[in-house]
Amino acid sequence: MNRAMACVGLAWLMSMFPAISKAELPAGVGASAATHHIDQTAYFESSAVEQAQREHLLADMAAFAAQSSADAQALLNYLHHAESLLVACRRHSAYLHLRSAMDIEDRVTADALDQVDNAAGRLATATRTTLRGLGTAGFAKVVAAEPALGRYAYLQQQAVRGLPHELPEAQQTILDEVADPATTAFWTLYQQTRRSTDFGKVRMADAEWDVDKDAKALAINPDRAVRRDAWQRRWDGYAGRADIYAGILLSVVRMNDRTARLQHYKDAPSAAYFERQLSREAVNDTLMAVAAQAKVMQAYQRLRAANVTAMTGISEVRSWDLALPAPGFAAPQFTFEQIRVTALQALTPLGQDYVAGFGALLDPSQGRMDLVAEQGKRVDDGFSISAPGVATGLFVGRYSGDLAGARVVIHEGGHAMHAQLMNEQGVSPFYEHGPSWMSETIAILNELLLYDHLHRSASDPRAKAYYLQALLDDMTFQIFTSAEESDLEQSIYDGVVAGKLKNASDLDALTLATMSKYEIWPAYEPQLAHTWMTKRLMYQDPLYLVNYLYAGLLATKMFAMAQHDPADFQRRYMALLRNGFNAPPEDMLRTFFGRDVLPREWVADDMAVLKQKIQVLERIYKQIEPGANAQTRITTPDTPARHQ
Secondary structure: OOHHHHHHHHHHHHHHOOOOOOOOOOOOOOOOOOOEOOOHHHOOOOHHHHHHHHHHHHHHHHHOOOOOOOOHHHHHHHHHHHHHHHHHHHHHHHHHHHHHHHOOOOHHHHHHHHHHHHHHHHHHHHHHHHHHHHHHHHHHHHHHHOHHHHHHHHHHHHHHHOHHHOOOHHHHHHHHHHHHHHHHHHHHHHHHHHHHOOOOEEEOOOOEEEOOOOHHHHHOOOOHHHHHHHHHHHHHHHHHOHHHHHHHHHHHHHHHHHHHHHOOOOOHHHHHHHHOOOOHHHHHHHHHHHHOOHHHHHHHHHHHHHHHHHHHOOOOOOHHHOOOOOOOOOOOOOOHHHHHHHHHHHOHHHOHHHHHHHHHHOOHHHOOEEEOOOOOOOOOOEEEEEEOOEEEEEEEOOOOOOHHHHHHHHHHHHHHHHHHHHHHHOOOHHHOOOOHHHHHHHHHHHHHHHHHHHHHHOOOHHHHHHHHHHHHHHHHHHHHHHHHHHHHHHHHHHHHHOOOOOOHHHHHHHHHHHHHOOOOHHHOOHHHHHHHHHOHHHHHOOOOOHHHHHHHHHHHHHHHHHHHOHHHHHHHHHHHHHHOOOOOHHHHHHHHHOOOOOHHHHHHHHHHHHHHHHHHHHHHHHHHOOOOOOOOOOOOOOOOOOOO
């Protein structure tokens, strides 16, 4: 790491914001009672004004249609008009998204948001149709006549790229009218099944604890029998409704496979990867590279288990023991002001411009945050809000005050900063969105920097271990668990199509086999076979999980770059954020890295980061463990473990 640059950046930061002297904040400090709200008048003077303007906008967008003229100036005017409509649309969408999130019972606003988003989708379709009609040669001719059209070259390429998979309008309409409601119905059925699943209660002397609602508290209960009972009841609850969960998932898979084939894809995974600008071959290669490094994940899991043994005396540690805090250590809580300052300190490796922008986002006087301690009718979610011409905002449904709450702020704030930088650069609304895995990379990097800063700043070894565990948990989850999930989901689709997966038992067997490639716990906890029932994104947003694999790999790679040479990384990173998505991801990353870097190389580099951090954690454990020679016995697969 360039220590001189880091010291200069930190000195500058301290001059702007008061410092927090220790990262191990008082355990008794809860979430700030302060309430912050986004200034909605930055978007529209009032809801009545927004509604009136929206009606005019929707009428204008309804009149916007594909055109067939090959005149260069006419095409440029057409695209400029499309952009102006999209800019206006984005402002309404941001405003309505915010207001609907503040009251989940406000169906009028939610329906208005759907109207605006659907109108934007129709406009995008009309634009693609126009550009596609020109063909590659025709577009080259109009660019030669009007060079300003060169800005839309990638938009035209994307329009042509999707042509082999687009159906005639009438057929697509029928498909949408069948598939979209079915997708919604399956997700609704999953949620209803999940909510109505009886996970039971754990009885203790003081009261009964709900296994589902009180899961976090039960996971850290000092009584091991309580933790084990809660863990077992959770899996028993899922197992009791396995046939229903299987029926839903198998239906989702069959529908998506049929839809993909109707659109001329080989299968559903290929269709999903195509939309994310990946390929099945590339994903398989990345999965193989990660699986080949599974020993790194397993070594970390064994180290965590050994630490639990040393701290508690439990000889045969199981996964339900891992959430126990170190004796005498309470997880810190953060007021919002504390996390605001801490976040800015953590983001120093990204440079002064980035930190200044993030500081403005989190400045209560700027009216760009919507954050409260009591959820009420607010949506249980966090997200960024952006629209050209308005400073980006941050919404947090409920700020919890713990480390997870801090993560939400810095993660979603990362999305907000990305949008802000694109807006300041004047990025076309056509290029504001790209593959989800690239966008998620930017937000995950912020998480990693937060955990690393807290670890480095802490003086209490127990706090240092706590934050370093958080960093390693995040990295291994984003890389290995995402690979495990992506591997499993793709295998489910393949198995269903091949007629090999027909019921819950088949899904159990596949899940346990897949997890065993990456983790140590399936060998000792056969209940983990039911894990497929807990993967809500398989039901809600099928085949999305692969995004987190690529995002985790790239974010960890960037984390190492930011620490190795902050000045060089800042230059590359800010250029990437400001650029927008106006080129294929491989071209954007080639510019960022200065050469072609394949995901296999990310995997290799990330393993070096993980191994180094694991070694540091092991040294810290030796400082805090009361018995340095404590033995942990994790029964090997050759000796089947007794369930505890």
